[in-house]
Amino acid sequence: MELICPAGTPAALHDAVAAGADAIYCGFNDETNARNFPGLNFSREEMRESIAHAHRYGCSVLVAINTFARAGNVELWQRAVDDAVDAEADAVILADVGVMDYCARTHPQQRLHVSVQAAAANADSIRFYVDSFNAKRVVLPRVLSVQEIAAITKEVKCETEVFIFGGLCVMEEGRCSLSSYATGKSPNMDGVCSPAGAIQYREEKGALVSRLGEFTINKFAKGEAAAYPTLCKGRYQTDEGCGYLFEDPASLDATTMLPELRAAGVAALKIEGRQRGRAYIERVVKTFKDVLSALDDGRPLPVDALRGLSEGQSNTTGAYKKTWR
Amino acid sequence: MSVSNSSVSRMPAPLALATRVLPLLPLQVLLGICLREIRSRHPRIFDRLGSHTGKRYGLAPSDLPIAFVLEPRRMNPRVTVVRTLPANIDARIAGPLSALIGMTDGSYDGDALFFSRDIEIDGDMEAVVALRNAIDDSRVDFLKESVAWFGPLAAPIERILRSLVGAPATQREEFGVEGGGRSWN
Structure with missing residues (x-):
């Protein structure tokens, strides 16, 4: 399984590459990505340089353009797609069907991933993205149990990617107001x-x-x-x-679910946290590299190693293990 | 959800007490030189700060009886050493000195320090977030760059300072890894 790591700045991207990330996701410094925080993200020039750096070390870069285009200003999102393609992004991560349509028509060779923000939570909706826009991968929303992930992965023609660590929200991906x-x-x-x-x-x-x-x-x-x-x-x-009332402040940690996620046929494992510092990126990436090595070797998986970095210093397996049912 | 044991070091009490009687001017001169060095070596900090270069940041080490007012102006950045933070600051970041330094050199994650209650922040949160991100991207190693002008003595002085402050040693450089990943395109 591929390890997909976050980066909010070029320095964080370099650290993620050094820590052994298979792929890194990041975004431009505007409202086209869902981590539009002060001082964060990449200028066009930084994106080009960072992608080139990652490629030198065999690491892929996925550009998140995963907000919904605003009526009257769709050009901002279209330009972000153009610039990501121009910067040689290995994939663009999109949520808006209009932006997906633009990407599929304008850049048919560009690999397209469906963002978690699209909330594609069943095989029918994923089939729509695959058939309409040639989506190669879908990032599954964090509402699904491992059994549901396995059923969807078996049924769809594209790869599936799931979050394994980091901030959780109320699972109204792309719809929360x-x-x-x-x-x-x-x-x-x-x-x-x-x-x-x-x-x-x-x-x-x-x-x-x-x-x-x-x-x-x-x-x-x-x-x-x-x-x-x-x-x-x-x-x-x-x-x-x-x-x-809604949920406890806790971060997702799906370490214990990795054997089941692998058996489910999941292609990629994603770490949340583009807004976090380099210390977080380096430690989380290295920890999960070790965890995946242990999984491959049949060794016991180190658990609870990242609680100190978690929101509320507390972890959960979230919907993957729906103990409340 | 009680806070787990903090890994952040605190300044030894005798050293903190000594700071109470030390004159502030020499420290301020040293920090001024350091800030100018940082400005010339890390110009991207100011790009990331954007409009927040005009803000006044109060940095308050909780284990020292002094504090700092940082004005990260692009053309003329300034740091002032004070006994007590003035009221007219835009944002305040407080915590053990090792945590404040560790956030600049990438040893500590600012969000994790907030979750564990090792640091306190208040005031203009946009300014705080912009500063955190700008410094995290810059790879400023504050202690290392503060003593760089000591020449051949810089390394041993840095080691002494790190042990006094309790700041973790940093070995972060620009580097990559060999192979490993695969590319689609």
């Missing part, structure tokens, strides 16, 4: 969930209070692990008490 509701900006249209400009932190007698727009998201007691200030991971006061 919580951030839009709170801040007017969303990952789907603006490339940013819970934009930094809408976040406030303050100390209250040793507790950390996080706010997003007009909403208090959480209050972490002294000594309690913190989490991102997203509405989906907010802890709310209700008539029933105080708790996490």
Whole structure:
């Protein structure tokens, strides 16, 4: 199985290459990608140089153009596709059917992957992308159990890719409007969930209070692990008490599920975290390289090695193992 | 979800106490020289900061009785050493000195330090995120570059400083790996 690693900057990409990534995904520094954060991402020149660097070491680069094109300004997304092709990207990762159509018609030789943002969660929808746009791979949304992934992978003609580590959200991939509701900006249209400009932190007698727009998201007691200030991971006061209404703040860690994912026929394993620093990239990539080696050699898989890097310092196997059913 | 044991080192208390009585001016002069070096060696930092080059950042080592005001202006970057951070800063980043230095050289991941409560951030979060990303991309090794002008003595001085501060040694260079991956196109 191929290991797909994130990179938010050229330096992170270089570190991911050095750590042994098979492929790296990254995006341009605008709203065409779903990690449109201040100071992050690649200029056109940086993208060309970074892809050339990765190719020198046999590493592929996938360019994420995975937000939804805005009416009246689709040229921005089309230009991103043109520039990714021009920079010799090994694949473009797309979510918007209009952008996919443009790519398939304008650059028929370009390898096209369906982004997790497209929320293609069943064989019929994946067949649509394969038949209509010649998609070669689909990144499956994080709503599926391993058994469902196996069934889909068996049924479709393209490769499947799944997330194995990193931030999780409420599994409304490409459809979530919580951030839009709170801040007017969303990952789907603006490339940013819970934009930094809408976040406030303050100390209250040793507790950390996080706010997003007009909403208090959480209050972490002294000594309690913190989490991102997203509405989906907010802890709310209700008539029933105080708790996490949508989901606990925890990162996905599917290490223990890797044998089953391999048996399911999954082609590629993806690490989330283009917004994270080089220390994260290097450690997570090296850890999963070791894990995959152990898997190949039949050795026990090292587990829980990355908890310190996880949101809320807590991990979950998410929907892969639906223990709540 | 209590915080697991932190791996971040704290400055030894006697050293921190000594800083309380040290004059700040020499340190400020040294940091000014270092900042100018960083400006000339890492111009891309300012591109990534964009409009945030005009911001005032308060950097507060929680294990030292001093703090720093960083103004990363493209033409004339400035750092001021203070006993207490002034009110007129745009953003504040606080934590053990080793964590603050480790975030600059890529030893520590800023998000992980936030999750573990090793660092505190407040104020203009766009400015904080832009600074974090700009520095992470630049590969600034703050300690190494601070002592570079000592010439042949730089390496031993750096080792001493690292052990005092508790900052991990960095061996990050521009490099790649041999083979391994496959290409589609």
